Amino acid sequence: MSDSNSKSGEAHVGEKVGVGKVVDVTSPPHPATPPVVEFDHVTKTYNDGQPNAFTAIKDISFVVEDKHNHGEFVGILGPSGCGKSTILKLIAGLEPQHPATLGTVSVLGKPVTGPGADRGMVFQDYTSFDNRTVLDNVTFGLECRGMPRRIREELGRHWIDQVGLDVENDQYKFPHELSGGMRQRVAIARTLILKPRVILMDEPFGALDPQTRLNMQDLLVSLWRKVEATVFFITHSIEEAVYLGDRVYVLSSSPGRLVQELEVEPPDRPAADMQREPEFRETVYYVNDLIAAEEALKQAGAE
Structure with missing residues (x-):
């Protein structure tokens, strides 16, 4: 866990923050059935052993359980360059992110060995033929x-x-x-x-205008409930992650570590309405402060 966990103003495990509640990231659950996705002390270093080696993520562990008739929606947030896309592509089994340098990435109880039909991806860039x-x-x-x-x-x-x-x-x-x-x-x-059992979405709405983006968030919630897949969703929009997520992972600055996990109330009304509410804004401001503190730590370390 990052040293940033000791920052003043950071909520404690079990504490409610707006529509979210802080979860203990040091003790992932150990479900009886194989989880949908599990990271077990995963580190990814590009060009490992070379002079230009770069560690994107370090010692990340989490478990997304296989809940009957309910796929979870996981939002991933953090400063630019913290390894969000690395996490997604490790789940997808895509090179050069796959394989992990250390640790194990598992999907449905089996180590990821490459891409598979049980996982689907949607990127920010429009990938139509x-x-x-x-x-x-x-x-x-x-x-x-x-x-x-x-x-x-x-x-x-x-x-x-x-x-x-x-x-x-x-x-x-x-x-x-x-x-x-x-x-x-x-x-x-x-x-x-x-x-697919797992849907991996990398900034899919990042290039859209604000109103279209809100409409797409509402559409995604509706579709996700029908297909009951587990969704991992990368975004730079805190509002988007808090609105869509059952849980939100907040990463530290590079190398990315999981510094906080929030369980979030599921969306039960349109994005344009829910995102204006005081409790929702409280969660957004809290996460924004976490990310800003991580960026400040990185900048201070570079000086």
């Missing part, structure tokens, strides 16, 4: 699995509708004909149609 229609983009993964066209297109139209696009008007459009928000809806549909 420019030469494929919306329908063909959404059904691409099913096509790779060999599913017959008629069946996959029927499923594709269902998910186009689920993410709030107009099936009749949008299914045959190409990515260049869509707004940024519409392209992200396509990316989400392409991920959800494959029914």
Whole structure:
């Protein structure tokens, strides 16, 4: 745990802060059934043993339990360069982040050995294939699995509708004909149609305008409750993480360590309403102060 845990003003384990409550990060749970995702003392050093070696995350441990009929939503926050994307890509099994230098990353009780169909990713950059229609983009993964066209297109139209696009008007459009928000809806549909147990989202709404971003947050909550997947969500927006998350992990400055975990009340009303409420703002201000303190420590250490 980072020395920043002793900072004045930081809440103690079990203490309520607005819509959140501080959890003991030093004692992850030990569930009877295999957790959905587990980090066991994970460190990632790029170019290990070389003069340009760089440690992105250090000694991170957490457990996300496999709760029956309920996938958790985990928001990950921290200063720039603290290793948030490294964590996500270690779960995904993507090189060069995978494998961990030290420790073990497990998904559904098994060590991660590479990418798998049980995990899906949505990035900030719009990753649609420019030469494929919306329908063909959404059904691409099913096509790779060999599913017959008629069946996959029927499923594709269902998910186009689920993410709030107009099936009749949008299914045959190409990515260049869509707004940024519409392209992200396509990316989400392409991920959800494959029914992954774990969904990894790296700043998916970062490039959207504020109102579209709020709308996408509400959409994501609705879809997540239907698919019951576990979602790991990286964002620089504290409001977004607190609104969406069942729990929020706050990382220290590089090398990233897990310095605080908050259990957060689940969203039960629109983002635009909940994010104005005093208790919600209290949690946001608290997390903002944690991150600002981490950035100040890093700056002081560099001077």
